[in-house]
Structures are given as C-alpha cells and as structure tokens.
Amino acid sequence: METVTVSPKFQVVIPRSIRESLGIKPGQKVQVIPYQGRIELIMVRPVKEMRGFLKGIDTDVERETDRV
Numbered sequence: 001m002e003t004v005t006v007s008p009k010f011q012v013v014i015p016r017s018i019r020e021s022l023g024i025k026p027g028q029k030v031q032v033i034p035y036q037g038r039i040e041l042i043m044v045r046p047v048k049e050m051r052g053f054l055k056g057i058d059t060d061v062e063r064e065t066d067r068v
Contacts, residue, residue: 002015002017002018014041022043024043028043028044029043029044030042030043030044031043031044
C-alpha cells in the first residue's frame with residue numbers, strides 16, 4: 001500500500017509503481033468518485049478501447065411480461 005500527501009493546492013501524486021502497473025500516462029483523465037468514506041479514481045478510457053469489453057456476458061435475464 002502506498003501513502004501520498006495532499007499538497008496545499010489539494011494535489012496528489014500517484015506513485016510510480018501504481019502508474020506503471022495501470023498504464024497511466026500524463027494528461028490521461030480520471031474520474032474522482034467519493035464512495036463509502038473513501039476516494040476512488042476511475043480511469044476514463046476512449047470508447048474505441050471499450051469495444052468488446054462485455055463479450056461473453058450472459059444476456060439471459062428474466063423480463064417482465066410487458067417488456068418482451
């Protein structure tokens with residue numbers, strides 16, 4: 001686990017080991033989400049990169065009779 005310090009401008013630096021393991025590049029956008037008392041950073045990925053990420057998902061779900 002890594003520890004970072006919040007600067008007077010409320011900035012943090014993502015440690016090198018984490019940046020490298022996740023492939024974060026300079027200028028890349030991330031979403032900041034407060035979740036159950038913590039902060040989560042979610043990488044924003046281009047739509048082209050997301051193509052096919054749901055491949056193989058089970059689409060058989062029970063539907064209400066008026067939604068068929």
